[in-house]
Amino acid sequence: MIDKNEVRRLVDEAIAATDAFVVDITVSAANDVVVELDSPTGVDLDFCADLNRRLNEVFDREDEDYSLEVGSASLTAPFKVKGQYEKNIGNEVEVLTRDGKKFKGILTAVTDSDFTVDVTRKVKEPGAKRPVMMTEPVVVPMEQAKQVCYVINFK
Structure with missing residues (x-):
């Protein structure tokens, strides 16, 4: 199973030089990984795609089967952070x-x-x-x- 703390560490490293912040990270028992981000200036599709690629480079699908979703926090969702x-x-x-x-x-x-x-x-x-x-x-x-x-x- 993919370690949530490892995902958090990798995401924190990847966004360190940006104004983005983590809203939530979930890892289900079926290895469905969801990373929600936000930023005062907004999070665009390219930013999410870059982070998705970086995470996919670290985690090996040969070792563990997983799904990965990186996106911005919903505009209508309750505040979490x-x-x-x-x-x-x-x-x-x-x-x-x-x-x-x-x-x-x-x-x-x-x-x-x-x-x-x-x-x-x-x-x-x-x-x-x-x-x-x-x-x-x-x-x-x-x-x-x-x-x-x-x-x-x-x-």
Whole structure:
């Protein structure tokens, strides 16, 4: 069976001089290897093909039968690593917390332990005739976020 740590080491070496980062690496019991990458500038097909060739040069199909898929992280998939949060600062995201709260807002900051989303809500102030739109920062600890996804707007 192909060692996931060896795949990770090889991928890290291959992308060291780039702005790309690993989102996920999976190796199934049937030796199906999937490498997901992302980058602040995007990951193109040529980059994935080059990495695929480099990995195929190291692993010998004569010794072990395997399949290899190298690609970019899906635009609609939930964030898995801090780099994806950093890439999306300034973009609208949808957050689902572990206690079931769901909200949308603009991702404004990320640390190792939490992230901040500016959420705009209608608020009726005491004595006001109509509700007004107010934007407030919501800080979410990483361990409380069940799912965070980029929101695609077609406006």
